[in-house]
Amino acid sequence: MQIKDTGLRFSPITIVLHWLIAATVAIMVWLGLSAGQLEAGAAKAELIRLHSTLGTVLFVVASYRLWARLTSYHPLPVGSPNPIEVMISRSVAVALALAPVLLPLDGWLAMSAAGDVVWLPGGIALPAIVGPNAEVEYVAKLLHKIGAYAFLAGLALHIFGALKNHFVLRNDTLKRMLGKRVEL
Ligand code: HEM
Numbered sequence: 679m680q681i682k683d684t685g686l687r688f689s690p691i692t693i694v695l696h697w698l699i700a701a702t703v704a705i706m707v708w709l710g711l712s713a714g715q716l717e718a719g720a721a722k723a724e725l726i727r728l729h730s731t732l733g734t735v736l737f738v739v740a741s742y743r744l745w746a747r748l749t750s751y752h753p754l755p756v757g758s759p760n761p762i763e764v765m766i767s768r769s770v771a772v773a774l775a776l777a778p779v780l781l782p783l784d785g786w787l788a789m790s791a792a793g794d795v796v797w798l799p800g801g802i803a804l805p806a807i808v809g810p811n812a813e814v815e816y817v818a819k820l821l822h823k824i825g826a827y828a829f830l831a832g833l834a835l836h837i838f839g840a841l842k843n844h845f846v847l848r849n850d851t852l853k854r855m856l857g858k859r860v861e862l
């Protein structure tokens with residue numbers, strides 16, 4: 679099986695991880711926004727527990743994906759797109775690969791500073807990075823919010839690009855990310 683991406687195609691691992699990470703990010707955003715709307719209490723704590731535990735799993739998978747992205751060749755674009763669009767879409771894709779690595783680190787900082795425990799799957803407590811500190815908690819939560827909304831803006835652009843390629847330019851960019859073998 680092709681383990682790494684080449685200049686000609688994505689590896690099956692990239693394709694599976696891309697959609698797995700996309701689905702997990704959707705659940706993370708839903709859990710985060712739902713928690714943000716609740717007043718402090720048991721329901722909010724439970725949502726944050728799910729959000730942070732799933733986020734630690736996402737962190738591991740997304741870190742591997744980021745490393746693979748930075749150490750492999752990237753497949754050539756399908757068709758003959760405008761070079762400026764290629765530069766923008768690739769920069770957005772790298773930012774999207776970086777965000778699920780940085781947001782969990784910041785979430786961990788925010789929860790440590792709030793004196794809350796991040797639980798790993800299996801009920802293991804992740805050690806706190808810092809002791810309780812209201813100022814660090816405020817800044818880390820603010821950065822988390824700004825980062826999450828910036829991430830969503832990049833994602834909207836990314837999805838717009840994928841749909842434009844599929845429905846307007848009518849090329850195989852999206853089908854290639856769904857596993858179709860495309861000859862370049
Ligand atoms: C419905 C949601 C999504 C759609 C339709 C979509 C579509 C695509 C398509 C068509 C490509 C291939 C572009 C090319 O051929 O160069 C791609 C690549 C990529 N996408 Fe998405 N995407 C979605 C969600 C996400 C999410 C949530 C993330 C990040 C968390 C993400 C990160 C990436 C990255 C990093 C690449 C470059 C390939 C790689 O290195 O994995 N995408 N996406």
Ligand code: HEM
Binds near residue numbers: 710730733734789
């Ligand atoms: C890709 C990963 C992540 C995404 C996309 C994400 C997204 C979000 C979003 C959209 C919110 C709501 C922001 C608001 O409007 O207030 C949020 C809140 C929050 N997230 Fe995350 N998050 C991620 C990872 C994590 C991780 C791993 C942790 C903890 C280790 C964490 C801890 C928190 C906390 C403590 C809040 C604040 C909840 C509140 O006090 O209202 N997040 N996150």
